[in-house]
Amino acid sequence: MFTRRAVLTPLLAGLALPCRARALPRIDRIEVRKRERVMELKAGSEVLWRFRVALGRRPEGHKLREGDGRTPEGRYELVEFLPRSYFYKAIRISYPNEEDIARARRLGVSPGGNIMIHGLDPKMEPRWRRDHWLFNWTQGCIAVTDEEMDIVWASAEPGTPIDILP
16 A cells, blocks of 8 residues: 655655755656556666656546647656746656657647646645645646655656556
8 A cells, every 4th residue: 555654755865965866766667557646666677666646637548639638648758857847846758659649630639748747736735735646637747746756856867768557
């Protein structure tokens, strides 16, 4: 069973000395399971961290078009780390890929884009921040707490694969 305390323990050690955050173990992939609202950071077969996530307001099914509120499904990569975003920090993923673009073209729509892993909305009330994952509040992105975002940021690098599963 997921426990927030187990997840935050490595983080708190890293926050005590900012330079230690860069010394977190590197991951080689991320797996998101939408139905479970879980994101796992993995190195080989080992799960190093597991976080609860909030998704797009309509999480069921694959993203088909811009503005549909869905979080995409498939294999993507982390492509751009954005230290100054509206959200605490953000990492852009490689959606849409060629298959997504072709699907949208067949449907006569824009596939959208700008899908990221990001921290919390700065306007979110403090009472909701810890349990933000209970609500699907993003436009199609994958959201974690700001503390969890620090772990993702320090553990991943551009090119890290991310599998987003139903």
